[in-house]
Amino acid sequence: MDFAFLLIGNGILIGLMYSLIALGFVLVYKATDAINFAQGEFVMLAALISGSVIVGAGLPFWVAVIVALAAMIAFSFALERVVLRPLLGRPIVAVIMATIGLAAILRGLGPFIFGSGTRSITLPVGDEPIEFGPFILQPVQLVGALVSLLFLGAFSWFFLKSRMGVAMRAVADNQQVASAMGINVERYFALAWAMAGIVAALGGIVWGSMLGVDVQVALVGLKVFPVVILGGLDSIPGAVVGGLIVGIVENLAAGYLDPVVGGGTKDFAPYVLMILALMFRPYGMFGKRKIERV
Amino acid sequence: MLSLNNIEVVYDGVILVLRGVSVEVREGAITTILGANGAGKTTTLKAISGVLYSERGEITKGSIELAGQRLNGKRASDVTRLGIAQVFEGRRVFEHLTAEENLIAGGHIMPDIKSIRDGIDMVYTYFPRLRERRHQQSGYLSGGEQQMLAIGRALMSKPKVVLLDEPSLGLAPMLVEEIFAIVQRLVKQEKLTVLLVEQNATLALGIAEHGYVMENGRIVLEGDAEKLRSNSDIKEFYLGLNEVGARKSYRDVKHYRRRKRWLS
Numbered sequence: 426m427d428f429a430f431l432l433i434g435n436g437i438l439i440g441l442m443y444s445l446i447a448l449g450f451v452l453v454y455k456a457t458d459a460i461n462f463a464q465g466e467f468v469m470l471a472a473l474i475s476g477s478v479i480v481g482a483g484l485p486f487w488v489a490v491i492v493a494l495a496a497m498i499a500f501s502f503a504l505e506r507v508v509l510r511p512l513l514g515r516p517i518v519a520v521i522m523a524t525i526g527l528a529a530i531l532r533g534l535g536p537f538i539f540g541s542g543t544r545s546i547t548l549p550v551g552d553e554p555i556e557f558g559p560f561i562l563q564p565v566q567l568v569g570a571l572v573s574l575l576f577l578g579a580f581s582w583f584f585l586k587s588r589m590g591v592a593m594r595a596v597a598d599n600q601q602v603a604s605a606m607g608i609n610v611e612r613y614f615a616l617a618w619a620m621a622g623i624v625a626a627l628g629g630i631v632w633g634s635m636l637g638v639d640v641q642v643a644l645v646g647l648k649v650f651p652v653v654i655l656g657g658l659d660s661i662p663g664a665v666v667g668g669l670i671v672g673i674v675e676n677l678a679a680g681y682l683d684p685v686v687g688g689g690t691k692d693f694a695p696y697v698l699m700i701l702a703l704m705f706r707p708y709g710m711f712g713k714r715k716i717e718r719v
Numbered sequence: 720m721l722s723l724n725n726i727e728v729v730y731d732g733v734i735l736v737l738r739g740v741s742v743e744v745r746e747g748a749i750t751t752i753l754g755a756n757g758a759g760k761t762t763t764l765k766a767i768s769g770v771l772y773s774e775r776g777e778i779t780k781g782s783i784e785l786a787g788q789r790l791n792g793k794r795a796s797d798v799t800r801l802g803i804a805q806v807f808e809g810r811r812v813f814e815h816l817t818a819e820e821n822l823i824a825g826g827h828i829m830p831d832i833k834s835i836r837d838g839i840d841m842v843y844t845y846f847p848r849l850r851e852r853r854h855q856q857s858g859y860l861s862g863g864e865q866q867m868l869a870i871g872r873a874l875m876s877k878p879k880v881v882l883l884d885e886p887s888l889g890l891a892p893m894l895v896e897e898i899f900a901i902v903q904r905l906v907k908q909e910k911l912t913v914l915l916v917e918q919n920a921t922l923a924l925g926i927a928e929h930g931y932v933m934e935n936g937r938i939v940l941e942g943d944a945e946k947l948r949s950n951s952d953i954k955e956f957y958l959g960l961n962e963v964g965a966r967k968s969y970r971d972v973k974h975y976r977r978r979k980r981w982l983s
């Protein structure tokens with residue numbers, strides 16, 4: 426029983442950290458309808474940047490946070506302006522292919538620019554595991570999960586309660602009509618990408634401190650797809666619940682199935698769930714449905 | 720107040736849809752443009768609001784002026800700031816937003832929360848039904864409620880001129896009357912100026928002061944609403960619809976009358 430609690434506690438924290446990465450994907454999809462296949466590479470880029478600030482330049486942790494945030498905001502702004510805006514109005518496949526290409530480029534250029542060795546960055550927290558009832562939690566993961574929750578909450582508030590958030594949802598609903606309300610659609614697209622940049626920066630730092638900083642960090646991006654398919658492509662609460670499910674399921678799989686079959690179930694178990702979700706709930710648990718009235 | 724001077728509109732660089740349209744919209748009154756499917760009514764409104772450019776349309780000739788200021792080539796979001804709001808054909812509410820969120824989005828250009836609150840209150844006093852539905856997702860409102868919401872949303876930017884595109888489309892006659900009466904009250908009490916596009920001539924001429932008939936991208940007839948109402952050509956044109964069920968062209972009617980005269 427203790428073992429199960431251990432796995433579940435760990436799964437919850439990891440799951441929330443997946444939710445943070447998925448949030449970047451959801452923000453962009455919600456506002457611009459673009460599917461970003463490079464979210465994992467965004468996170469990797471942020472991790473590499475923080476690694477070179479802390480280890481390479483020997484600067485303190487908080488400087489790395491600021492540099493990573495600024496760099497990722499600038500990067501996603503530029504990306505939107507230079508690559509994605511010219512693709513506006515083209516078939517959705519054009520954007521998908523562009524982001525897949527971008528992912529490959531980032532993975533190739535990353536080691537080239539930042540060096541290929543693995544650097545280790547550490548969150549300024551201890552590494553004594555914390556016991557919490559039946560759970561045993563790693564401080565790094567705990568901080569990662571708290572940061573995730575904080576930003577998931579902040580962005581939910583933004584979309585539901587702020588005027589800009591409502592305008593952004595209006596843009597997502599119908600760009601032409603939104604522009605007739607005086608909403609500057611392009612500015613909101615840029616804002617959505619910048620928010621994805623912020624989320625990627627935070628994700629890069631928390632995941633980088635957990636895994637070590639190198640190109641492999643991009644692989645967390647692979648977990649984004651089961652998370653958003655389970656939760657709904659455009660739903661922030663969906664990203665939370667989807668992340669929790671993926672985190673818990675893969676930990677249980679790793680704990681109970683791997684010893685039996687010899688390992689590896691952790692990586693595909695979430696995808697089994699994803700395919701089941703596609704079959705039974707194509708809009709995810711919280712995704713918005715196409716409204717059809719008669 | 721708002722004037723279109725001999726404008727020509729081309730889609731995709733080749734499809735000529737408006738061939739020299741001149742319309743004068745009078746301040747504080749309702750002006751209507753009548754015409755059959757495909758005449759170019761919606762295109763006229765899109766040319767004014769600037770929505771045209773997002774559909775690869777272009778004004779190739781003529782000018783559009785609001786109180787002396789040229790609107791040609793201005794982006795939709797800028798035209799809105801100059802005081803023009805468009806109510807789209809088919810309502811086009813933001814389906815995934817609640818009714819009240821639609822209104823908030825409509826007031827996007829307002830400077831502060833207070834003016835948005837006031838705007839929402841004003842819309843609810845004219846359309847009390849929207850207040851009951853305020854927290855409902857607007858995609859699930861009835862057609863009539865959606866039309867009210869679309870009009871209310873347009874009012875949120877405190878426009879000088881509202882462009883109303885076929886508000887009667889697909890609604891029960893009772894509801895249409897209710898909505899038209901409210902529009903009339905808005906014009907009187909809020910000093911609103913309205914350019915109303917309609918296929919339903921009887922209704923439109925009932926509340927408008929001045930009217931135009933459009934066909935094939937041209938204005939073929941214009942006059943005071945009262946005069947148009949008693950114009951036998953218009954009567955025949957729209958009676959033709961009611962009796963036979965097929966819409967005759969205004970030209971055909973004229974042609975037919977001429978021939979009839981010639982025959983007898």
Ligand SMILES: Nc1ncnc2c1ncn2[C@@H]1O[C@H](COP(=O)(O)OP(=O)(O)OP(=O)(O)O)[C@@H](O)[C@H]1O
Pocket residue numbers: 730731734736754755756757758759760761762763774776808918
């Ligand atoms: N985006 C577009 N690209 C090309 N042609 C268009 C476009 N929009 C409209 N048209 C054409 O322009 C003509 C006028 O269309 P418009 O929508 O202005 O007519 P309308 O008078 O509003 O008709 P309805 O009463 O059916 O709404 C039609 O022949 C239509 O096919």
Ligand SMILES: [Mg+2]
Pocket residue numbers: 760761762808884
């Ligand atoms: Mg039309």
